[in-house]
Amino acid sequence: MRNISRLLLASIMALSLDTLTKAWAVQTLTLYQPVPVLGELLRFTLGYNTGVTFGLFANSGSAPLIVTGIIVLGMLIWSLSAVRRGEFSGMSVWLLGLILGGAAGNVVDRLPDMRVTDFLDMGIGTVRWYTFNLADVFIVFGTLLLLLITMTEKPQLERENNEPKTT
Secondary structure: OHHHHHHHHHHHHHHHHHHHHHHHHHHHOOEOOOEEEEOOOEEEEEEEEOOOHHHOOOOOOOHHHHHHHHHHHHHHHHHHHHHHOOOOOOHHHHHHHHHHHHHHHHHHHHOOOOOEEEEEEEEEOOEEOOOEOHHHHHHHHHHHHHHHHHHHHHHHHHHHHHOOOOO
């Protein structure tokens, strides 16, 4: 039960931080007007994405909302079940919660107007990455760190399982 609480806490924290930063961006920034934070490297630039990752399926109406909503609901059910079975523990539970909260953040943001608020703008000069938001950061870094942990834990578990037992 403790790990379920951690999963939900991480999800709520990620969802809340994402929602608050998007509200701040909408209230503070002017559409498509960059505000340097770390010079050209990091800028705040308000924009909206009607599609999904990298603007794929832009202007597809409610399809991205329906598809991502189903995916997030499936992730929630699977995550609760996997954590309950003990398949995730420690840092993995927190990372899974960040991924889930980030995904939920983009779904919640899409609900009123079928678009996601983006405002983090990275690059050098005209070479820029797609504008993104904090939910995207939680999803990407949570996934990368979870993969890293999973790849390093599995060999450790195999070594422990293959060690001769002494009694």
